[in-house]
Amino acid sequence: MDARETVFAAIRKVAPDVDTTTLPTDVDFREEAELDSMDFIGILTAVHEATGVEVPETDYPLITTVDDFAGYLTSHHAA
Amino acid sequence: MNTTQVEPLLMTGREAMRAAMTEAMRADDRVFLMGEDVGRYGGCFAVSMGMLEEFGPERIRDTPLSESAFVGAGIGAAAGGMRPIVEIMTVNFSLLALDQIMNTAASLRHMSGGQFGVPLVIRTTTGGGRQLAAQHSHSLDGWYAHIPGIKIVAPGTIDDFRWMLGPALADPDPVIIFENGALYGASGEVSPTDPGIPLERAIVRRAGTDISLVTFGGTLPTCLDAAATLAERGIEAEVVDLRSLRPLDDATIMDSVARTHRAIVVDEGWRSVGLSGEISARIMEQAFYELDAPVGRVCTAEVPLPYAHQLEQAALPSVERIVDAAMAAMDGTALAVAS
Amino acid sequence: MTTSTTTAFAMPSLGADMDEGRIVEWLVAPGDHVERGQIVVIVQTEKSDIEVEVFESATVDEILVGEGELVPVGTPIARMVPDHPSAAPVEESEPEPAAAETAASSAPAAPAAAAGGPGVESEAGHVTSPVLRHLAEELHVDATHLHGSGPGGRVVRADVERAARPAGRRITPRARRLMVERNLAPERFADRSLVTGADVLAAPAAAPSIEPSASEAAPEQRAATERTRQESMRRHIAELMSRSWREIPHYHLAQRLDLSVALEHLGAANERRPLADRIVPGALLLCAAARAARKVPQCNGWWHGGRFEGSDTVDLGLVLSLRSGGVIVPTIQRADELSPAEMMERMTELVQRARQGRLRSSHLGEASITVTSLGERGADEVIGVIHPPQVALVGFGAVRNEVWPEADGTGIVVRPTVHATLAGDHRATDGVVGSRLLTQMQSLLDGALPDELDALAGGT
Numbered sequence: 001m002d003a004r005e006t007v008f009a010a011i012r013k014v015a016p017d018v019d020t021t022t023l024p025t026d027v028d029f030r031e032e033a034e035l036d037s038m039d040f041i042g043i044l045t046a047v048h049e050a051t052g053v054e055v056p057e058t059d060y061p062l063i064t065t066v067d068d069f070a071g072y073l074t075s076h077h078a079a
Numbered sequence: 080m081n082t083t084q085v086e087p088l089l090m091t092g093r094e095a096m097r098a099a100m101t102e103a104m105r106a107d108d109r110v111f112l113m114g115e116d117v118g119r120y121g122g123c124f125a126v127s128m129g130m131l132e133e134f135g136p137e138r139i140r141d142t143p144l145s146e147s148a149f150v151g152a153g154i155g156a157a158a159g160g161m162r163p164i165v166e167i168m169t170v171n172f173s174l175l176a177l178d179q180i181m182n183t184a185a186s187l188r189h190m191s192g193g194q195f196g197v198p199l200v201i202r203t204t205t206g207g208g209r210q211l212a213a214q215h216s217h218s219l220d221g222w223y224a225h226i227p228g229i230k231i232v233a234p235g236t237i238d239d240f241r242w243m244l245g246p247a248l249a250d251p252d253p254v255i256i257f258e259n260g261a262l263y264g265a266s267g268e269v270s271p272t273d274p275g276i277p278l279e280r281a282i283v284r285r286a287g288t289d290i291s292l293v294t295f296g297g298t299l300p301t302c303l304d305a306a307a308t309l310a311e312r313g314i315e316a317e318v319v320d321l322r323s324l325r326p327l328d329d330a331t332i333m334d335s336v337a338r339t340h341r342a343i344v345v346d347e348g349w350r351s352v353g354l355s356g357e358i359s360a361r362i363m364e365q366a367f368y369e370l371d372a373p374v375g376r377v378c379t380a381e382v383p384l385p386y387a388h389q390l391e392q393a394a395l396p397s398v399e400r401i402v403d404a405a406m407a408a409m410d411g412t413a414l415a416v417a418s
Numbered sequence: 419m420t421t422s423t424t425t426a427f428a429m430p431s432l433g434a435d436m437d438e439g440r441i442v443e444w445l446v447a448p449g450d451h452v453e454r455g456q457i458v459v460i461v462q463t464e465k466s467d468i469e470v471e472v473f474e475s476a477t478v479d480e481i482l483v484g485e486g487e488l489v490p491v492g493t494p495i496a497r498m499v500p501d502h503p504s505a506a507p508v509e510e511s512e513p514e515p516a517a518a519e520t521a522a523s524s525a526p527a528a529p530a531a532a533a534g535g536p537g538v539e540s541e542a543g544h545v546t547s548p549v550l551r552h553l554a555e556e557l558h559v560d561a562t563h564l565h566g567s568g569p570g571g572r573v574v575r576a577d578v579e580r581a582a583r584p585a586g587r588r589i590t591p592r593a594r595r596l597m598v599e600r601n602l603a604p605e606r607f608a609d610r611s612l613v614t615g616a617d618v619l620a621a622p623a624a625a626p627s628i629e630p631s632a633s634e635a636a637p638e639q640r641a642a643t644e645r646t647r648q649e650s651m652r653r654h655i656a657e658l659m660s661r662s663w664r665e666i667p668h669y670h671l672a673q674r675l676d677l678s679v680a681l682e683h684l685g686a687a688n689e690r691r692p693l694a695d696r697i698v699p700g701a702l703l704l705c706a707a708a709r710a711a712r713k714v715p716q717c718n719g720w721w722h723g724g725r726f727e728g729s730d731t732v733d734l735g736l737v738l739s740l741r742s743g744g745v746i747v748p749t750i751q752r753a754d755e756l757s758p759a760e761m762m763e764r765m766t767e768l769v770q771r772a773r774q775g776r777l778r779s780s781h782l783g784e785a786s787i788t789v790t791s792l793g794e795r796g797a798d799e800v801i802g803v804i805h806p807p808q809v810a811l812v813g814f815g816a817v818r819n820e821v822w823p824e825a826d827g828t829g830i831v832v833r834p835t836v837h838a839t840l841a842g843d844h845r846a847t848d849g850v851v852g853s854r855l856l857t858q859m860q861s862l863l864d865g866a867l868p869d870e871l872d873a874l875a876g877g878t
Binding site for chain 3: 340367368369370371372403405410411414
């Protein structure tokens with residue numbers, strides 16, 4: 001599955017009110033979608049369930065934007 | 080009496096009582112009036128003006144200045160079969176006849192084992208507010224209401240001034256009528272015929288939903304004024320005119336409190352150990368589970384009534400104090416005032 | 419009275435039905451000089467912990483009863499050497515506001531037998547000061563029936579003012595009858611200071627069902643129900659906040675908390691735990707707030723009937739802003755007993771349930787203290803409004819890096835920081851007590867909580 005779509009799906013699951021079709025992918029999506037730390041963990045959990053990729057806390061800065069997150073998933077999935 | 084028109088008449092308090100006495104004396108020879116200055120002077124407050132001319136000195140009797148003597152004479156006359164109206168000029172002087180009233184008039188039926196009673200009517204002027212100072216301004220209605228064996232009534236409307244005397248005279252036991260001096264000159268509507276209201280009945284003079292103002296006599300007009308002020312603030316007060324202070328009409332009082340759930344007793348007597356406490360206690364006993372606020376009391380300040388006008392007015396129950404007490408009750412409290 | 423140079427400071431009576439008290443903490447030691455009005459010891463009564471002050475300036479000579487010991491009222495618990503042993507302290511009927519405030523805030527019926535010198539004879543309950551007599555008249559307070567909380571039973575300003583204020587939460591006889599008839603618990607009206615029959619009649623007969631009745635309810639229906647629920651919750655909070663602002667004399671304190679130690683240990687703990695069990699910093703802050711409330715129990719309870727009633731448990735109200743715009747305040751019971759992991763679990767559950775509109779009535783029970791947090795993108799600081807009848811509200815701003823001075827003062831460092839605030843009810847506590855709650859949080863975040871994080875095994 002498209003990595004970006006995986007991220008969007010996870011966001012929609014946790015915050016169904018967010019319109020992922022218009023969510024900019026190159027900005028801090030936590031800010032943009034007003035997601036707090038609990039939401040974030042929910043999103044990471046959903047992504048983990050879908051892809052098996054578990055993002056450690058230390059890697060949080062690497063997945064700031066949807067594009068970053070998608071890129072991270074792609075590279076880690078492959079690994 | 081033939082009355083084809085049933086429109087109410089307008090009279091002053093004194094005119095109403097005069098009309099009542101005149102009617103009673105015309106209808107029954109046993110009725111006579113006795114007291115200080117009731118004859119030649121026409122009554123200290125002009126209530127019996129003109130009656131000497133109509134009924135003569137045997138039936139309108141000027142007495143010596145001795146309350147104990149002429150109240151005693153009245154008791155004797157009543158016990159002997161007459162229906163005297165004894166006028167004690169003011170309740171302040173009634174203290175000189177207290178022994179006669181309590182120990183003879185009130186007790187004779189009981190002490191004689193029912194052999195005879197004392198069908199006496201005492202009329203007396205009560206209340207303050209006319210700068211008559213400490214010795215001439217008492218409200219002792221509550222004191223007298225403490226005595227078993229007598230009835231105590233207090234007309235608060237001109238209609239009651241006209242129509243309470245009849246049943247009082249018909250009563251086989253002593254009845255004391257407390258006439259608030261302020262009402263002698265007040266005008267009001269009077270029913271042209273006897274409305275037949277029982278002497279012991281209290282009447283709701285103004286219907287309301289939020290609080291009951293329970294009062295009698297001279298403070299009835301004050302309570303009605305207070306109710307008007309409260310209405311401007313969105314509080315509908317019900318005003319209960321007790322009319323009878325002994326016995327008290329518990330049923331009417333409790334019915335009112337059951338509808339409004341708050342009560343203020345307004346009594347021109349002093350607060351401590353008085354009629355207001357008695358009424359408050361009865362409301363607590365009989366309507367406790369209807370109350371949304373403690374029962375408040377607005378009474379005269381606990382001082383000998385002052386002579387100076389401003390001080391006297393400040394001491395007596397006023398519209399302001401009644402409104403304050405009612406507002407406190409709406410807040411669920413009673414004002415903890417010393418007076 | 420003992421020797422000519424020392425006086426006995428006895429266990430005071432801090433309530434009409436108090437027979438004995440337990441020393442919780444001595445705030446002074448032998449040799450310390452204490453000023454009149456200074457709090458010297460904390461005494462635990464059945465109801466709550468009370469701060470006890472001395473009534474004259476003195477030097478502490480000897481502590482007679484130690485911390486943890488329970489003694490009857492009147493037992494000497496310390497010896498003092500008064501500064502002015504021979505002069506009978508001329509107590510004004512109106513002591514300085516600070517002392518009166520402390521007396522009123524810490525003990526509704528303050529110590530009758532305080533550390534005074536020769537007993538001050540005064541007619542208890544009589545207002546001897548013309549200023550207070552005038553105040554009593556103004557406030558329609560019957561001065562002859564006042565209870566004095568000042569020295570020797572003297573009436574002080576706080577007594578007059580308290581008598582003028584209506585007592586907290588009164589339920590009228592009619593209301594009680596109607597509650598019984600309608601099977602409504604008094605707790606339903608916990609937010610009202612006066613409950614009349616009309617209030618009971620107006621309350622819905624059954625508790626509002628928070629759980630949706632049918633899970634097959636159409637999404638629009640559920641959304642509409644949710645909106646209605648949130649609207650009524652919003653109205654309820656609006657009423658609560660207005661009332662709070664009207665009735666509670668607030669004071670506010672703020673403190674920066676250094677989270678470097680806490681977050682370091684948190685990160686280490688999270689590394690060992692699976693993703694689903696990761697703990698967010700917010701959970702740590704809640705733990706800190708709850709445990710600090712346990713340590714400063716004067717902030718944990720309610721103002722009822724003109725006095726503070728401490729809660730036996732720390733039931734933490736948590737202000738949640740829902741994504742849809744509603745606000746809800748569920749309660750985490752016994753929050754001080756939860757480990758960071760348990761707190762995280764509880765928080766997650768509540769947030770999920772709140773978002774789905776599936777909070778249980780047990781989640782909405784009465785809190786003894788509330789926390790509000792602005793979240794990661796909020797302002798630096800939140801100056802809160804207490805939820806009556808509680809007496810404190812803890813606020814957390816966003817966690818941000820901020821500049822701190824080096825410990826040795828030579829330079830500056832950057833540390834993750836949160837601005838913690840306390841809104842306190844000045845009737846129940848004062849700044850000294852409130853401050854302690856904030857400083858306790860820092861010490862918990864530097865000590866006990868990191869230790870607990872270390873002890874967490876990987877995964878729950």
